[in-house]
Amino acid sequence: xxxxxxxxxxxxxxxxxxxxxxxxxxxxxxxxxxxxxxxxxxxxxxxxxxxxxxxxxxxxxxxxxxxxxxxxxxxxxxxxxxxxxxxxxxxxxxxxxxxxxxxxxxxxxxxxxxxxxxxxxxxxxxxxxxxxxxxxxxxxxxxxxxxxxxxxxxxxxxxxxxxxxxxxxxxxxxxxxxxxxxxxxxxxxxxxxxxxxxxxxxxxxxxxxxxxxxxxxxxxxxxxxxxxxxxxxxxxxxxxxxxxxxxxxxxxxxxxxxxxxxxxxxxxxxxxxxxxxxxxxxxxxxxxxxxxxxxxx
Amino acid sequence: xxxxxxxxxxxxxxxxxxxxxxxxxxxxxxxxxxxxxxxxxxxxxxxxxxxxxxxxxxxxxxxxxxxxxxxxxxxxxxxxxxxxxxxxxxxxxxxxxxxxxxxxxxxxxxxxxxxxxxxxxxxxxxxxxxxxxxxxxxxxxxxxxxxxxxxxxxxxxxxxxxxxxxxxxxxxxxxxxxxxxxxxxxxxxxxxxxxxxxxxxxxxxxxxxxxxxxxxxxxxxxxxxxxxxxxxxxxxxxxxxxxxxxxxxxxxxxxxxxxxxxxxxxx
Ligand SMILES: Nc1ncnc2c1ncn2[C@@H]1O[C@H](COP(=O)(O)OP(=O)(O)O)[C@@H](O)[C@H]1O
Ligand SMILES: [Mg+2]
Numbered sequence: 001x002x003x004x005x006x007x008x009x010x011x012x013x014x015x016x017x018x019x020x021x022x023x024x025x026x027x028x029x030x031x032x033x034x035x036x037x038x039x040x041x042x043x044x045x046x047x048x049x050x051x052x053x054x055x056x057x058x059x060x061x062x063x064x065x066x067x068x069x070x071x072x073x074x075x076x077x078x079x080x081x082x083x084x085x086x087x088x089x090x091x092x093x094x095x096x097x098x099x100x101x102x103x104x105x106x107x108x109x110x111x112x113x114x115x116x117x118x119x120x121x122x123x124x125x126x127x128x129x130x131x132x133x134x135x136x137x138x139x140x141x142x143x144x145x146x147x148x149x150x151x152x153x154x155x156x157x158x159x160x161x162x163x164x165x166x167x168x169x170x171x172x173x174x175x176x177x178x179x180x181x182x183x184x185x186x187x188x189x190x191x192x193x194x195x196x197x198x199x200x201x202x203x204x205x206x207x208x209x210x211x212x213x214x215x216x217x218x219x220x221x222x223x224x225x226x227x228x229x230x231x232x233x234x235x236x237x238x239x240x241x242x243x244x245x246x247x248x249x250x251x252x253x254x255x256x257x258x259x260x261x262x263x264x265x266x267x268x269x270x271x272x273x274x275x276x277x278x279x280x281x282x283x284x285x286x287x288x289x290x291x292x293x294x295x296x297x
Numbered sequence: 298x299x300x301x302x303x304x305x306x307x308x309x310x311x312x313x314x315x316x317x318x319x320x321x322x323x324x325x326x327x328x329x330x331x332x333x334x335x336x337x338x339x340x341x342x343x344x345x346x347x348x349x350x351x352x353x354x355x356x357x358x359x360x361x362x363x364x365x366x367x368x369x370x371x372x373x374x375x376x377x378x379x380x381x382x383x384x385x386x387x388x389x390x391x392x393x394x395x396x397x398x399x400x401x402x403x404x405x406x407x408x409x410x411x412x413x414x415x416x417x418x419x420x421x422x423x424x425x426x427x428x429x430x431x432x433x434x435x436x437x438x439x440x441x442x443x444x445x446x447x448x449x450x451x452x453x454x455x456x457x458x459x460x461x462x463x464x465x466x467x468x469x470x471x472x473x474x475x476x477x478x479x480x481x482x483x484x485x486x487x488x489x490x491x492x493x494x495x496x497x498x499x500x501x502x503x504x505x506x507x508x509x510x511x512x513x514x515x516x517x518x519x520x521x522x523x524x525x526x527x528x529x530x531x532x533x534x535x536x537x538x539x540x541x542x543x544x545x546x547x548x549x550x551x552x553x554x555x556x557x558x559x560x561x562x563x564x
Binding site for chain 1: 373387392394400410414433442443444479482
């Protein structure tokens with residue numbers, strides 16, 4: 001008993017040290033820093049390049065062996081010539097820009113509508129029951145199926161194209177947000193209530209951030225659907241008044257039976273899709289997930 | 298057992314000598330909770346009073362309604378009947394899980410509590426770091442939740458609870474998921490913070506030794522229906538540890554009682 005105050009002091013100091021030791025031993029190791037540029041090149045850039053080279057090699061062999069007549073299977077060099085001239089005369093840029101602008105506007109509209117719809121379905125049980133199955137169903141309906149209807153309603157116009165894009169992207173975004181909201185652990189909401197946050201405060205500071213990963217997944221899928229729908233719409237709604245997008249370029253290739261142009265268009269469509277994925281969605285998603293410790297980076 | 302003045306002094310300085318006659322920190326009166334009509338009530342006319350600055354441990358077997366009672370005191374659950382009065386504007390509540398928001402840093406989690414309380418943006422950061430330092434986490438403010446160990450997370454959760462600046466702190470088995478070494482250290486930490494801040498604490502646990510080690514009073518809850526069946530005044534000298542001989546002796550006595558209470562249900 002007499003020694004007790006002394007022990008207190010010793011323990012108070014001791015706690016700090018023990019605690020610091022436990023913290024150091026038990027904390028997650030800091031992740032190794034991102035690999036250097038050289039290593040990244042070898043691991044990330046090189047494999048697809050090698051794969052692509054192999055595909056071109058086999059293609060060249062098939063061309064030499066005349067597996068198909070040359071109008072159906074042009075040589076890689078022929079395609080490259082068409083590709084190169086489409087770059088030099090600017091038609092590739094024009095087509096990419098036209099489609100990208102449409103895709104961007106369509107996606108932005110889908111984002112607003114899809115987010116509003118997702119939130120509304122979250123707040124209203126009735127709405128969720130009523131529209132939920134249809135929204136999910138729409139996700140599996142190829143949006144190209146809407147093209148004829150859109151053309152009948154809006155003619156060969158941008159409105160028809162946007163209608164198809166929206167019908168493709170909105171369901172994915174709404175469903176992604178709803179899925180994200182449904183997966184928020186109830187514990188988080190209780191934390192918000194214990195802290196005394198209002199309903200609005202809980203929505204803003206707890207619910208929405210917690211649903212972000214699911215929402216991002218929905219946006220990513222929404223973009224993929226928007227882009228696909230756009231290509232389908234452009235391919236069919238060919239009209240001189242509607243600037244020439246990638247889908248329309250593809251259609252020109254088909255009408256001229258010019259396989260090199262068809263392949264060039266496909267390559268451009270693919271390149272845009274990959275570029276948006278790599279430059280926009282992948283970095284955002286990686287950042288969100290690593291911040292939360294949900295991925296190894 | 299003898300009342301120990303040293304312990305009282307260390308524990309809650311403002312309480313020396315005279316038991317407070319003022320408003321209790323928590324007063325639960327005749328609280329019942331029925332979840333399913335055809336089963337006995339989970340809580341049956343529970344009475345519980347916590348004096349200001351008092352550390353009360355609520356002990357009971359799993360499923361006896363401890364969390365339910367704590368949630369009712371916290372205002373998260375509306376009781377079927379009975380009244381709850383809490384002297385604080387809003388009691389702070391710590392869960393068994395740290396329940397930190399993973400998109401925020403350690404300091405960000407504490408800052409959210411400050412924000413909810415209306416603390417201005419400029420002061421939040423500084424105050425959050427001060428509270429983290431209080432639980433020995435200086436320098437961890439910018440760490441993400443997933444970078445922290447279980448013990449550190451629970452300390453951040455404690456700092457967040459303290460950020461609510463409530464005089465009443467409710468804790469629902471906050472250390473149950475931690476290893477014994479970390480738990481010992483956190484017991485010291487909690488006892489220190491409680492003494493420094495003069496908090497009234499209701500600490501729920503199913504660990505008898507933990508209850509005796511921390512509490513000034515230990516309440517034993519029976520199950521089905523849940524109600525307080527016995528209580529012990531813990532007059533052991535502070536500071537104590539989970540190994541202190543007095544703790545072991547009283548824990549043994551309470552355990553016997555707990556076992557008797559539990560085996561009632563087997564018959
Ligand atoms: N929301 C609820 N609905 C129905 N039963 C519940 C609910 N919450 C708790 N219970 C029941 O009440 C009893 C007490 O639960 P709880 O308070 O969590 O016990 P403890 O925290 O003591 O382990 C348990 O039998 C549990 O199944
Ligand atoms: Mg419980």
